[in-house]
Amino acid sequence: MFNKILIANRGEIAVRIIRAARELGVGTVAIYSTADRDALHVHLADEAICVGxxxxxxxxxxxxxxxxxxxATGAQAIHPGFGFLSENSKFAxxxxxxxxxxxxxxxKVMDMMGDKINARAEMIKAGVPVTPGSEGEVHTTDEAVKIAEEIGYPIMLKASAGxxxxxxxxxxxxEELVPAxxxxxxxxxxxxxxxxxFIERMIFPARHIEVQILGDSQGKVIHLGERDCSLQRNNQKVLExxxxxAIGHTLRNEITAAAVKAAQHVSYENAGTIEFLLDESSGKFYFMEMNTRVQVEHPVTEFVSGVDIVKEQIRVANGNELSVKQEDVTFSGHAIECRINAENPKFNFAPSPGKITxxxxxxxxxxxxVDSAMYSGYSIPPYYDSMIAKVIVxxxxxxxxLMKMQRALLEFDVEGVITNVDFQLELISDPHVVAxxxxxxxxxxxxxxxxxxED
Structure with missing residues (x-):
């Protein structure tokens, strides 16, 4: 096993990785900016070094x-977490x-699957269903107009490297196409x-279903079930x-098998997520993209599967086989995650940095x-993502x-900054969400x- 790894991230995911590494007996190095000198991950790691x-x-x-x-610190490996350099093939x-x-x-695999156009082409080769769309990069509005006419509206415009x-x-x-x-x-x-x-026909209405996969260097790929991430604002997930x-036994088997086939096709190693759009009316699902990293919402999968995804990431990177086989993975109960952000939902979700009193x-x-890097007296810097905690039940x-999440959110108390806790409480209590x-x-x-x- 590695003696020491560097965590190229900050906030709650850096804390999460440090804790997993410590439980494996692996030393950790935290990096931090000058704004994060007093951040929790800096205090928890065995070593810390300022990088700018x-x-x-x-x-x-x-x-x-x-x-x-x-x-400089003798780290043998780097865990990128999510965001920042986690899907940057140049860094890898x-x-x-x-x-x-x-x-x-x-x-190589990151280039193949991180770029949406390349990923789409590979999924077609693998026999995984994809939505009708452009066959390559689209650079001009004239190209976009022509392709949109061929596949039909409504469409989704997406950044290839996005x-x-x-x-x-x-x-x-x-009329909306050129300015959009x-x-x-x-x-x-x-x-x-x-x-x-690139351009895809829009599947609407749809469920956003993603499947957690794990692969090792020996060619074994397993799935850890699916997550429903359909509650989104501006294409950003809010609750998972x-x-x-929305998925029964037969469809669950089909969509998880498709995800494993996709990962096997590219000889995927480590943790990743295959994301699909599900047309509930027809029961058909379509490949959307692959996230070649650990997801923000990985804890819900850890709860229902009993598998520690971050520890598996470290073991696999060390050259070990996955610690579980597909037939050993069992699913139990139901898990929900709410993302807690320092933001004002009543003011168009404006960020709310400041000191936690x-x-x-x-x-x-x-x-x-509760996965978080907050503590009383900590000042949330204004330079980074507004997520400050995740509550998982x-x-x-x-x-x-649902009842446990309502109870947890009612207890959650942060003073000094505005958060979306009350917003999440109303969302988890909405009759449609409950149903x-x-x-x-x-x-x-x-x-x-x-x-x-309201108000």
């Missing part, structure tokens, strides 16, 4: 500084060249340094649960977990999980208009 100023481009995205930190390749193990897939909801636009007709294309392309160029787009109430995190009972059934009657349009088209009428 507050701006992420000069610190958490600074490949040279991070690699220098790994060399630099790690390979410097004989530092990147805890994730190879740069992720995290950036560079995505829904287009209902030709130009805006999405500019956003993609700013976020990823790549303005290439597993299993999905008092903090009480929910606890007690079986099946409740597990119950024997969905009703028990499992929602799709990707529900939060934006149904819940939010009513929520924002």
């Amino acid at each position: 100023p507050a701006r992420s481009t000069e610190s958490y995205l600074n490949m040279n500084n991070i690699l220098s930190a790994a060399v 390749r630099l790690c390979e060249e410097m004989n530092i193990k990147f805890i994730g897939p190879s740069a 992720g995290g909801g950036k560079g995505i636009r829904k287009v209902n007709n030709v 294309f130009e805006a999405a392309q500019a956003e993609a160029q700013a976020a990823f340094g790549n303005g290439a787009m 649960e597993s299993p999905s109430v 008092n903090l009480f995190l929910p606890s007690g009972g079986v099946g409740l977990r 597990h119950g024997e059934n969905r009703f028990e999980a 499992g009657d929602y799709d990707t349009s529900f939060l934006g088209n149904v819940f939010l208009p009513e929520y924002q009428k």
Whole structure:
């Protein structure tokens, strides 16, 4: 096993990785920007090293500084977490060249599956269903208009190198296409340094279903079931649960088998997620994209499967076989995750950085977990993502999980900053959500208009 790994991230995911490594007996190195000098992950790691100023481009995205930190501290591997450099094939390749193990897939596979156009082509080869769309990159509005006419409206514009909801636009007709294309392309160029787009027919209404997979260097690939991530705002997930109430036994077998086939086709190693759109009316599902990293919502899968995904990532990167076989994986109960952000839902979800003057995190009972890097007196910097915690619950059934989440959110108390805790409490208590009657349009088209009428 590795003696020491460097965590190229911050916040709750850095804390999560440090805890998993410590339980495996592996030493840890935290990196931090000058704005994160007092962050929890810095205190918890065995060593910590500053890699630059507050701006992420000069610190958490600074490949040279991070690699220098790994060399200086003798780290044998780097865990990128999610976001930042986690899906950057150039960084993965630099790690390979410097004989530092990147805890994730190879740069080659990342290029293949991280780029949406390449991934789509590979899934067609693998026999995994994909939505009708463009066959390659789209660079001009003239190309976009022609392709949209061929596949039919409504369509989705997506950044080829995108992720995290950036560079995505829904287009209902030709009048909306040109301004939407130009805006999405500019956003993609700013976020990823790549303005290439592609176009897909929009599956609407739809469920966003993703399957967690794990692969090792011996060629074994397993799945850990599916998650329903349909509750989204501006293509950003808000709440996730597993299993999905929209999927029965037969469809579950089909969609998980398709995910395993997809991962096997590209000889995938480490943790990854195959994302699908499910047309509930027809029961058909379509490949959307692959996330070549650990997901924000991985804890719900850990609860229902009993598999520690982050520990598996470290073991696999070390050259070990997966610790479980597919036939050993059993699923139990229901799990739900709510993302807690420092933001004001009543003011268009504006970020709310500041100093936490008092903090009480929910606890007690079986099946409740809070992943966070907060502590009383901590100042949330304004430079990074607004997510400050994740509340995850597990119950024997969905009703028990819903009630446990309501209880947990009622106990959650943060003073000094505005959070979305009350918003999440209203969402988890909404009759449609309680009934499992929602799709990707529900939060934006149904819940939010009513929520924002209040007060």
